[in-house]
Amino acid sequence: MLVLTFRLGERRFGLRAAEIREVVPLAALSMPPKAPEWLAGLMNYRGHLVPVLDLCLLALGQPCVRHMSTRVILADYRQEDKPKAAPHLLGLLAERVTETVRLSPSDFDDTGLDNPEARWLGPVAHDAQGLVHIVEPAHLLPPEVRALLFTRDNADD
Numbered sequence: 001m002l003v004l005t006f007r008l009g010e011r012r013f014g015l016r017a018a019e020i021r022e023v024v025p026l027a028a029l030s031m032p033p034k035a036p037e038w039l040a041g042l043m044n045y046r047g048h049l050v051p052v053l054d055l056c057l058l059a060l061g062q063p064c065v066r067h068m069s070t071r072v073i074l075a076d077y078r079q080e081d082k083p084k085a086a087p088h089l090l091g092l093l094a095e096r097v098t099e100t101v102r103l104s105p106s107d108f109d110d111t112g113l114d115n116p117e118a119r120w121l122g123p124v125a126h127d128a129q130g131l132v133h134i135v136e137p138a139h140l141l142p143p144e145v146r147a148l149l150f151t152r153d154n155a156d157d
Contacts, residue, residue: 003101003125005071005132006094008059013094014101014125014132021074021089023097026066036148040064040093045074051149052091053140059118064093071097075137079146088149090137101127110136 029041029052040054042062052072056064064070073094076087094150108123115121122134141149 001103001105003103003132003134004097005006005099005101006055006073007075007096008056008064008070008094009062011059012130012132013055013059014103015073015075015092015135015137017100019075019137021076024072024074026070026072026093036145038145040091043091044070045089045091048089050074050091052087052093054093055135056093056095058120058140064095067095067103069096069098070094073097077137077140079138079141090149092135092137092140101129101132103127 001015004017004023005012005014006022007013024045027043029043031039031041035041038053038057040052040057041050043052054063056062071094073092075090075092077090078087080083103125107125107127109125111121111124119139120136122136124134125132
């Protein structure tokens with residue numbers, strides 16, 4: 001499987017390429033008044049507003065540093081409680097988004113840790129550069145955050 005790797009601080013993470021629509025440079029983000037701290041802002045992507053989450057803030061409690069390699073990963077977000085529903089586009093701000101690696105299922109191992117505060121952490125792989133923690137987009141957003149971001153869908157429920 002092809003995995004896009006990135007850094008959150010000094011730690012290496014990855015996202016399955018099949019879950020990514022596009023990787024774009026960090027553009028101007030619009031911050032709504034009184035927005036929650038986990039929201040890096042809203043971006044205009046081809047005429048649609050896309051919420052962008054700061055993954056460094058989520059994982060480390062500090063915002064991503066704006067490097068030349070800091071990017072917004074546009075990922076398909078499928079709600080874990082609605083797996084057959086159409087995905088939402090979700091922006092994920094991360095540092096050093098610079099390479100892809102090919103990993104096989106046998107490269108992965110379960111961490112054996114059950115961390116309810118980081119349910120979005122998936123299996124871990126090890127390659128020549130070290131560990132890669134896979135991010136599971138479906139587990140990134142708790143229900144109260146989903147309710148704030150995807151209000152149009154919640155009105156239809």
